[in-house]
Amino acid sequence: MMPLSKLPVRRGVKCAALVVTLALLAQPCWPAALPGSDLSPPQTAGVPIPRGQVDKAVAKLDALARALLKRSGIPGMAVAVVKDGKTVYAKGFGIRKVGETRLVDADTVFQIASLSKSISATVVARQVGAGVVKWNTPVVGHLPWFALADDWVSKHVTIGDMFAHRSGLPDHSGDDLEDMGYDRRQVLERLRFAPLQPFRSTYAYTNFGLTAAAEAVAAASGTDWATLAETVLYKPLGMAATSSRFDDFIKQDNRAGGHVLVGGSYVPKYQRRPDAQSPAGGVSSTVRDLAKWMAMVLGQGRYEGREIIAEDALLQAMTAQIVSTPSFAVDARASFYGYGFGVGVSPAGRVTLSHSGAFALGAGTHYLMIPSAGVGIVILTNAWPIGVAETLGAEFADLVQFGAITRDWFPAYQRLLAPTTKPFGTLVGKAAPAGPAPAQTLSAYAGVYANDYYGDVVVEQSDRGLILKMGPSGVSYALDHWDGNEFVFKPSSENAPDGSISAATFAIDGATPARTLTIELLNENGIGVFARR
CATH class of the missing domain: 3.40.710.10 (DD-peptidase/beta-lactamase superfamily)
Structure with missing residues (x-):
């Protein structure tokens, strides 16, 4: 926050x-x-x-x-x-x-x-004072595998840029990946697929942008972040x-x-x-x-x-x-x-x-x-x-x-x-259509759908209907029919408080299998469209 x-x-x-x-x-x-x-x-x-x-x-x-x-x-x-x-x-x-x-x-x-964030900033400041890094040290100088959507920005974004939330990454980039079960390295590697806003002139609060900078400082210090914080700040201050x-x-x-x-x-x-x-x-x-x-x-x-x-x-x-x-x-x-x-x-x-x-x-x-x-x-x-x-x-x-x-x-x-x-979703508080258009046969929706940023999601057909599975942890949600090729599910996570409702909309031509799936929960930055494999 x-x-x-x-x-x-x-x-x-x-x-x-x-x-x-x-x-x-x-x-x-x-x-x-x-x-x-x-x-x-x-x-x-x-x-x-x-x-x-x-x-x-x-x-x-x-x-x-x-x-x-x-x-x-x-x-x-x-x-x-x-x-x-x-x-x-x-x-x-x-x-x-x-x-x-x-x-x-x-x-x-x-x-x-x-x-x-403020605690971590003081950890970095300590390493800046010790000559290990500078606030203007590029992140890739110590995380050569890290990249953003723009090659020039990838090479020039600094530790300070990330701690000031001015990298151009969209607001809270990566938080949704964390909810899906991706670990720190996996989230940071996928930030290269997030769209960028203007560099150094746009403020957008990003937990994982700051985390990338902290990881660079830890790498420069030859240790992991938690150990670094403990060694250079918590112990010296007696924060037992x-x-x-x-x-x-x-x-x-x-x-x-x-x-x-x-x-x-x-x-x-x-x-x-x-x-x-x-x-x-x-x-x-x-x-x-x-x-x-x-x-x-x-x-x-x-x-x-x-x-x-x-x-x-x-x-x-x-x-x-x-x-x-x-x-x-x-x-x-x-x-x-x-x-x-x-x-x-x-x-x-x-x-x-x-x-x-x-x-x-x-x-x-x-x-x-x-x-x-x-x-x-x-x-x-x-x-x-x-x-x-x-x-x-x-x-x-x-x-x-x-x-x-x-x-x-x-x-x-x-x-x-x-x-x-506040619960997430444009359908929160709305009643289901009284006379919804019918769905296709459920098999037309089942399949694997791919997205560079989010990875694959799977839609499975079961005796109870359709099941949506997302992320490496296989977070699962029942898909309930709403209207035509639109279904809904009820996420509950750090970024989707209880009561949230997300639409899941399939694009389908006639009786052929669905071509794409758009997940509202994941589409705030316009990248929540998944293509059938």
Whole structure:
């Protein structure tokens, strides 16, 4: 899931003489200090933070967390706050898993979903600082087998491009392949068949693009990604409960289960296994461990007096590299993305670093840091994303910067995150045709259908009708007749929440076997057409 940060870019220019002045004010190369000022203009916040205001904000977290838990109905959450390099708050609320009584605490291990991207960015930054790679190192320099649809882009796309989501790969490319059972290497090899948007001028959030870059860094380091992360980041920071391996998470006794909403109640129905995209979404951790990581980030690479990451290498990750969401109105702040970090400016005029994480199968996570205040908060929840984590982060940020909560953030974040758990398909909520056109004999549809990106799918005829089988794991769905040569099936996965309905439409001439099969679930980028072998 993408970060939730915004940055104002509105500039009022009344005459040509002001253009140069305003441009200079926006540049980081302004002199380090002006007469009578401790900060350069770009570092000046619009609202000061009075002494003691951060402490007052922390003191209100217990009540805020409990209120959100009650209001939302989610089973549990954990929260930690860092101030000036120290963990000043770390607590758990609610239960780890519905049906059990064990409580969440600061040492409960959660799947942190896309917060993994920021963690992984710091792993890469460490290797950049150590001279192993550079942010502008081409991915193929260490993964010679990797390719995209355009040969020039394949040769030039860098580690930084992938971590900034500006490679040109379509939004969430490869996630559907993961759902079908492809492993990491198989997914990355098939990205060459995905259509490309303009290189370095298009932002599109891609878990597996970032994963490809991480794999290149691991290869350059002579090890696998999970071991690299453990060696250069988790162990040096003392993050003993943190791992980039699912097997380590599932072995933890004090771990949170994922929950989805079923019939108005949260149920531990699924278990997300994100190893294929581990650098982008497969980290598991505790708020106590993540507080150490935030302290290091806010310390510009230093933790407890030790350099963990070279400051210059980390700074590149934490500064804006591309516009992620352009302003929708002249008075709206845009969103920016660094290398694995969301970068923005708050209404108080302070730079923020943030990211959210979401598993439709049962995780909602968020962190927000305000470097100028030396403060950061991380919130981990064990339910699918409905905005609880983001709401608590926004409430805390309000209290830190303004001394009061400025609005009811929960409804706003609920609306923003609703698409994450919305059932997929144009036929969702529609009644089947009352008088559908008849189908052909089922044998006309049975067969093997090929696609470069997705591989083969198989349509089998059985006593119960048609069965669709997809991917190396043979994920199977019953095909129910809808109208004419159109059938439907009901997928359920990370990218197709419960209640989804996908059309499966055959192209057929007369009594001959079907020529092609178009699967709606796989056709968002126009590549979901399969040809009969």
